Amino acid sequence: MTLFSASAGTKFAFKRNAFLGKISALAIGLAASATIAGSASAQTALQSLQSNRQNLEWADSFDIATDNITEVKSFAPTLSPETADHIAIAINRYQRIVQLGGWGAVTPGGKTLRIGKKDPRVVELRRRLMGSGDLEQQAGLSDTFDSYVDAALRRFQLRHGLIPDGVMGEETVKALNVPADVRLRQLETNLVRVRAMSGNLGDRYVMVNIPAAEIEAVENGRVRSRHTAVVGKIDRQTPILNSKIYELNFNPTWTVPVSIIRKDLIPKMKEDPEYLAKNKIRIFNWRGNEEISWQQIDWNTEEATNYRFTQDPGQENSLGSVRINFHNKHQVYLHDTPSKTLFGEGYRFHSSGCVRVQNVRELVTWLLQSTTPDWDRTKVDSVIRSGAREDVKLKRSIPLYMAYVTAWANADGVVHFRDDIYNRDDIYGVDTQASLQ
Template sequence: MPALLAAPSHAAQTVPPPPPVTSTVPAIKPAPMPLPVLTPVQADQLRTLLAANAMAQGLRSTPPLAAAPLAGDALVRAALDQARAVHAGRLAPSDFDKNWGMIPPPYDPLPAFADAVRRDRLAAWIASLPPPYAGYDGLVKGLATYRAIAAAGGWAKLDPGPDLTLGATGPRVLALRQRLAVEDSAVVTTGDSFDAELLADVQRAQRRYGLNPQGVVSNQTLAALNVPAEDRVRQIMANLERWRWLPQELPRDRIQVNIAAALMTVFDGDTPVLSMRAVTGRPGHETPMLSSTIHSVVINPPWNVPTSIATNELWPKERKSPGYLKRNGFVVNGTSLQQAAGNQSALGRFKFDFDNPYSVYLHDTPSRAKFASFDRLASHGCVRLEKPADLANLLLRGDPVWTPDAVAAAVARGKTIRVSARPVQVYLLYWTAFASANGQMNFRGDPYGWDRTLAAKIEARSAHQITLQLEDVL
């Protein structure tokens, strides 16, 4: 037996060393960073910058009331409050709805602010705070435009009446022209006849509102045109807030789903390289906001039916029409249901998996009719894609095995196959206001009521953070 493993003899037992001494003195936390001291000139400059920035970034809907200006530490803390609001939003983690899975990480603006004071670069510091995205910048410009429209009186409400379309005449047509011209400088504001030029004007407006661009002004188009300018301002402000929840640097290759508009876009930087219609969750079955990474493509996926859908929808159909489940490819596995892969599968031929606590994913569907609709909020929360094979081929591009022909052949064989894909970040986002490449604002409805909810949460939070509102600063 090796000496190091031999048991010690009773005649010569060794005394074990004493246990290590552990200190009971608590670790000393580093002292908090002191607030920088502003010169009088810097204090004046900072007050001016904060006032302009609060309005430009949509932190305020109206200019602040005249009040005694803050100075010293109070002014510095107000600047730090605004920096957090512009950089990471105004909500605390506890304020986020369970479906808003985009909570930004904590942000401490003090080190950068202190450096800006030391180097006398306050303007550059303020400019560095907003999200560095073209989509955010477009909303900032749109906010200024719609604030100016609201300040000038907004637009007159259009009266209800018969549908207006090509050939219509009368004072309602003139009022329509004047209403459209407020948002579209190409519209001629004189004339009471609905001609071909006005038809094109109406179609442009309908596209901006996500409506069917038929050129017929019916109740749905009237409702969109009659939303007050002040409400559009608040809508833009809500979407600016959501942009602040995103990381400061988005991956160059990424997939974005606009839940409210039911559109999916693949980006290379700020350039869209693939776009398609989607079907997102209907109210009551909301598609959550989240970010994750697509890690695999499932070809010919079976559908493991969620318990709620099985209980509320499928079992009642089976009771009403015995044999319904078998006819539609469902198999009972204990207490759960699974629909076999194939033409009947609710997931179609492709499923795109990414980890998330909501159990949602992107997928194909055999039900194609909804993609032709302009109201595409109809799923249970997952995102159905109009052209899933195109996305699969894009994600697998460069893989020598999974060429488009190989993918098509695998689909035809019908066997379920999971293919590891090049990891691509995916973002499910709720944009009800966004700017086109030409700067034109686009609006959608607020189907989940999240704009209203967000505004209420911000107001409640701001009631406890008076310095954030800058009433006492300026």
């Protein structure tokens, strides 16, 4: 079963053919540093990419100047039956870029560059952005950081999961200087991963892309909402899995996992004996029928792992206002968080394996509306406001895919890349061990 109608498939096929035609025409006679730019394709790609980010939560964290960016809503999911085809087209494009010598580098170090600045490195930046199709050739090779360079750099930053501030800082230069052949191998690796996700994903599903730290709620082949996420640290990785969401816990308590007791609670209690009280965490025996005081525990040992630590509902609760449960052996879940400032960071790998969800009430309402129709946003807000614990089982479970996709493309030819945060890509060949199962 496909996620798009026949008419939608025809539309995508038309766009794909049109895009390839533009690429073929532009490739002839272009210099190595200015390949495959085309104003029409670049503009279409920019519109789609910008609208993806602006759809819901992006505007919550950043005020992006959009004078040079036309916003067109895009609802295409990262994972769909067409994604592999889009990646294959991107591979052909990047093979041509590599064959023509790749793109130039930007000299690292030096002062931070932004709109209005004049600097010899702006010429390097222009060549680099032209090489990947983010800047039109007719913008020229001036050493002035003008509005064209600003819009092109923001586009590049969006495609690479960076904060789109239009500033050429250290992280942006690092991404700019990844060679084209490395990006090509990244696309090839992810083509294998996406093809392994063949089959029926379902009419309604949730997809967590771990390296992108992003969540999509997909319905009938269209993204209903996108959510910025915070996922697992490098040493506490969010697992790759397929499962089903079956239950929501409003105003939940939090039972601290043993691994977090060992790695976090014990060290924090050594630093501050009032830590548990400040965070409303109580100690019980594992049966839960006897409360223990913190003074009864030797914090210089791992004795604390023999007890159950429970955090009361409230503003300090690590799960926030709601927890989203799905079947898995890793004891992880999706949840709200009191630490909402983390959603505004470019680097969002801070959790112990669970996935924190920005705009979680939007996702929860969507999960409930088709499976448990007596719930709507007003009721969700009311239950959370009450502070009372309430568990709701979905009348029909929703498929969940927690995937690891570091490179993908959409129907407009926009190619996205993310850092291989967990070191699962094999840029020297196709990493079949890291393929999605």
